Amino acid sequence: MSAHMSPDTVLKVENLTVWFPLRRSIVDVIRRKPRRYVHAVDGIDFEIRRGETFCLVGESGCGKTTTGKAILRLVDIYAGHVYYKPAKETIAELEAMGVDVIDGEIVDIAAVPPKKMKPLRRELQMIYQDPFGSLNPRFKIKEILEEPLLVHGVGETPDEREEQVIKALESVKLIPPEDFMNRFPHQLSGGQRQRVAVARAMMLNPQLIVADEPVSMLDVSIRAEILELMMELKQSRNLTYVFITHDLAVARYICDRIAVMYLGKIVEIAKATELIENPLHPYTKALIAAIPEPDPSNKAKLREVPIKGEVPSAVLIPPGCRFHPRCLPYEAEKASLENLCPVHVPPLVEVEEDHYVACWLYDKVRQSAGL
Amino acid sequence: MPLLEVKNLKTYYYTLRGVVKAVDDVSFTLEKGEVLGLAGESGCGKSTVAWSLLGMPPSPGRIAGGHIYLHDDEAGETYDIANMAEEELRSKVRWRKISMVFQGAMNALTPVHRVGDQIAEPLILHAGMTKEEAMNRVVELLNMVGLDDTIAMRYPHELSGGQKQRVVIAMALALDPDIVIADEPTTALDVVVQAQILNLMKELQWKKKRSIILITHDLSIIAELADKVAIMYAGKIVEIGPSSEIFNNPQHPYTQLLLKAIPRLRGPIDKLAYIPGTPPDLMSPPPGCRFYPRCPYAMDVCMREEPEMVEVGKDHYVACWLHSKR
Numbered sequence: 001m002s003a004h005m006s007p008d009t010v011l012k013v014e015n016l017t018v019w020f021p022l023r024r025s026i027v028d029v030i031r032r033k034p035r036r037y038v039h040a041v042d043g044i045d046f047e048i049r050r051g052e053t054f055c056l057v058g059e060s061g062c063g064k065t066t067t068g069k070a071i072l073r074l075v076d077i078y079a080g081h082v083y084y085k086p087a088k089e090t091i092a093e094l095e096a097m098g099v100d101v102i103d104g105e106i107v108d109i110a111a112v113p114p115k116k117m118k119p120l121r122r123e124l125q126m127i128y129q130d131p132f133g134s135l136n137p138r139f140k141i142k143e144i145l146e147e148p149l150l151v152h153g154v155g156e157t158p159d160e161r162e163e164q165v166i167k168a169l170e171s172v173k174l175i176p177p178e179d180f181m182n183r184f185p186h187q188l189s190g191g192q193r194q195r196v197a198v199a200r201a202m203m204l205n206p207q208l209i210v211a212d213e214p215v216s217m218l219d220v221s222i223r224a225e226i227l228e229l230m231m232e233l234k235q236s237r238n239l240t241y242v243f244i245t246h247d248l249a250v251a252r253y254i255c256d257r258i259a260v261m262y263l264g265k266i267v268e269i270a271k272a273t274e275l276i277e278n279p280l281h282p283y284t285k286a287l288i289a290a291i292p293e294p295d296p297s298n299k300a301k302l303r304e305v306p307i308k309g310e311v312p313s314a315v316l317i318p319p320g321c322r323f324h325p326r327c328l329p330y331e332a333e334k335a336s337l338e339n340l341c342p343v344h345v346p347p348l349v350e351v352e353e354d355h356y357v358a359c360w361l362y363d364k365v366r367q368s369a370g371l
Numbered sequence: 372m373p374l375l376e377v378k379n380l381k382t383y384y385y386t387l388r389g390v391v392k393a394v395d396d397v398s399f400t401l402e403k404g405e406v407l408g409l410a411g412e413s414g415c416g417k418s419t420v421a422w423s424l425l426g427m428p429p430s431p432g433r434i435a436g437g438h439i440y441l442h443d444d445e446a447g448e449t450y451d452i453a454n455m456a457e458e459e460l461r462s463k464v465r466w467r468k469i470s471m472v473f474q475g476a477m478n479a480l481t482p483v484h485r486v487g488d489q490i491a492e493p494l495i496l497h498a499g500m501t502k503e504e505a506m507n508r509v510v511e512l513l514n515m516v517g518l519d520d521t522i523a524m525r526y527p528h529e530l531s532g533g534q535k536q537r538v539v540i541a542m543a544l545a546l547d548p549d550i551v552i553a554d555e556p557t558t559a560l561d562v563v564v565q566a567q568i569l570n571l572m573k574e575l576q577w578k579k580k581r582s583i584i585l586i587t588h589d590l591s592i593i594a595e596l597a598d599k600v601a602i603m604y605a606g607k608i609v610e611i612g613p614s615s616e617i618f619n620n621p622q623h624p625y626t627q628l629l630l631k632a633i634p635r636l637r638g639p640i641d642k643l644a645y646i647p648g649t650p651p652d653l654m655s656p657p658p659g660c661r662f663y664p665r666c667p668y669a670m671d672v673c674m675r676e677e678p679e680m681v682e683v684g685k686d687h688y689v690a691c692w693l694h695s696k697r
């Protein structure tokens with residue numbers, strides 16, 4: 001456990017934990033029941049390399065968005081570290097503000113006081129899922145794109161700012177920009193709105209972008225267009241993406257590596273193709289088996305999804321491996337796994353090169369835990 | 372004679388800003404026991420077709436033309452839903468012959484009533500069952516959709532998304548209709564739950580040869596269930612044919628591009644296709660083929676004249692000038 005990061009790593013998340021307190025009823029307070037929490041993100045670790053597209057995949061409520069927001073410090077972090085290497089200028093600014101800088105290049109975002117996050121906000125940006133909700137409906141496109149410049153004091157004169165807005169619109173292919181600048185969000189199609197959201201995220205020359213389901217609300221027919229645009233911008237601006245999606249097939253097309261989340265934990269991380277072709281965790285296997293494909297021969301048979309039951313509440317997390325109540329391999333080999341799965345939390349361990357899994361079925365996981 | 376024959380159906384919304392031609396001259400048939408998949412982009416008119424088949428297009432919508440012939444075997448009668456009195460529709464057709472799991476239904480369950488009572492209500496109201504008969508049927512229906520009886524005593528907020536979706540499917544099956552329309556039945560669900568619901572629909576279909584119209588924007592879901600597929604674009608069906616033909620031998624440029632835009636889990640990672648532009652405003656659709664502004668093959672004739680449906684293979688029809696003879 002340390003802040004040490006290899007040269008090509010740009011972000012290192014360690015034991016990241018985000019719990020949301022549940023409102024207590026009067027009765028709870030009188031009976032002095034302890035406060036209960038939603039364990040949205042429950043101790044996760046991963047590293048992202050510069051220039052990489054790193055995917056967080058999993059079902060609704062597993063903690064993807066919360067993880068993304070925690071990286072940007074948009075939610076309170078309960079425990080853990082988010083080590084990040086900012087740009088040189090930002091480091092200087094942060095040091096001047098008295099923020100701890102480790103090894104002259106790393107800051108722990110989890111430890112930066114919220115008031116001193118501003119320099120970092122410039123280079124960490126988020127794109128949201130909902131192109132309808134994420135843009136202020138009363139602002140013209142020009143004002144929406146100008147806002148981050150004003151907040152961060154970039155661009156001295158209105159003319160300078162307008163020039164940047166025009167460039168941004170051109171970069172997301174809203175051409176000619178003059179046609180779009182004075183429109184309101186509702187005067188754009190869903191795809192155009194999402195381009196504006198992408199343009200807005202790019203305004204301040206960010207380093208790392210968290211894209212939270214950026215194409216999920218769009219029709220399949222135009223998704224690839226937005227994805228292609230995002231990948232072009234990534235190339236030309238040397239960006240790093242944390243790409244959040246519930247769709248493994250989309251992840252396969254654009255991601256370098258995929259992390260699968262289940263109920264606040266990462267259960268598996270591997271290269272995109274490796275994860276899909278050779279999934280190791282029982283949950284990943286179920287997730288992949290469940291995905292329908294446009295193949296009419298599927299009609300003839302039931303789809304077998306190796307999983308049972310339903311996702312438990314994030315308030316009452318099952319002990320040990322939180323997947324064990326739904327796990328078929330555990331059920332099949334209960335005798336040999338009974339002292340492990342329902343008792344001990346499996347750590348995330350590299351069992352094959354660059355392939356991490358948190359499951360007691362694997363020898364290396366047992367060895368690493370000495371069990 | 373097909374169980375259902377839709378002929379030149381037009382359903383328009385008469386709004387203050389103008390007339391929205393949401394369904395504009397749509398024709399298809401549905402045989403007994405057949406599953407028809409209806410696919411197309413958001414806003415192309417899929418739900419409007421569905422509501423029209425129940426004879427209840429949402430206001431300010433009205434059926435503006437065409438016929439919806441429904442053959443009633445038991446009564447030996449054929450009704451035209453498009454031209455039927457509301458009273459008769461209610462007593463003979465709606466929910467009894469054709470029912471629907473409407474889009475978003477699982478979130479429209481009444482929060483203050485137990486789900487058992489919600490399933491029982493139409494049985495008492497429309498089928499004239501006693502409370503006890505209705506409750507027996509509720510248990511039967513819950514079991515049919517893979518839920519146990521105790522669910523009947525719960526309130527909607529005490530159910531998971533998958534359980535709620537099973538409940539609304541049970542409601543659609545309550546009066547044992549010949550045709551069930553399922554409008555985006557899995558859209559709000561996670562993949563694992565989605566797979567379970569699709570399996571349930573398959574089993575229900577195999578056990579009892581009911582006809583199903585499955586509506587979704589997701590062609591992968593259509594592939595799981597449909598015998599026949601209709602592709603809609605901007606208020607019109609542009610291609611219809613056997614499922615194997617539509618997926619393996621699509622003929623309309625729109626269908627071809629839609630299929631190429633779907634990211635796959637297996638096989639080579641080709642560049643994903645996309646369709647530039649957006650579907651037209653249905654208040655003033657372009658003349659000629661409605662797809663021409665986005666079509667990579669558009670020719671002069673496409674912008675002037677509307678292509679007719681032509682047969683390109685057995686039971687496989689396409690409306691595109693690449694196939695129509697002039």
Ligand SMILES: Nc1ncnc2c1ncn2[C@@H]1O[C@H](COP(=O)(O)OP(=O)(O)OP(=O)(O)O)[C@@H](O)[C@H]1O
Nearest residue numbers: 020038040059060061062063064065066067246314
């Ligand atoms: N502000 C909040 N207060 C309380 N609980 C929250 C809050 N935000 C999220 N949660 C809970 O935390 C868990 C993780 O939510 P999160 O939004 O991160 O999931 P997700 O993986 O992004 O899901 P989805 O795919 O539905 O977007 C869920 O149980 C959710 O209900």
Ligand SMILES: Nc1ncnc2c1ncn2[C@@H]1O[C@H](COP(=O)(O)OP(=O)(O)OP(=O)(O)O)[C@@H](O)[C@H]1O
Nearest residue numbers: 384391393412413414415416417418419429430431
């Ligand atoms: N009540 C209404 N009043 C006016 N226009 C409507 C109404 N309902 C739908 N429309 C319009 O009719 C067209 C078809 O809508 P419909 O809901 O049938 O599409 P859909 O294919 O079901 O879309 P989705 O995939 O988003 O559910 C759209 O252009 C829509 O804006």
Ligand code: SF4
Nearest residue numbers: 321324327341359360
């Ligand atoms: S640790 Fe045990 S319960 Fe958890 S996924 Fe592996 S086998 Fe299943």
Ligand SMILES: [Mg+2]
Nearest residue numbers: 064065066212
């Ligand atoms: Mg989310």
Ligand SMILES: [Mg+2]
Nearest residue numbers: 417418419474
């Ligand atoms: Mg609809």
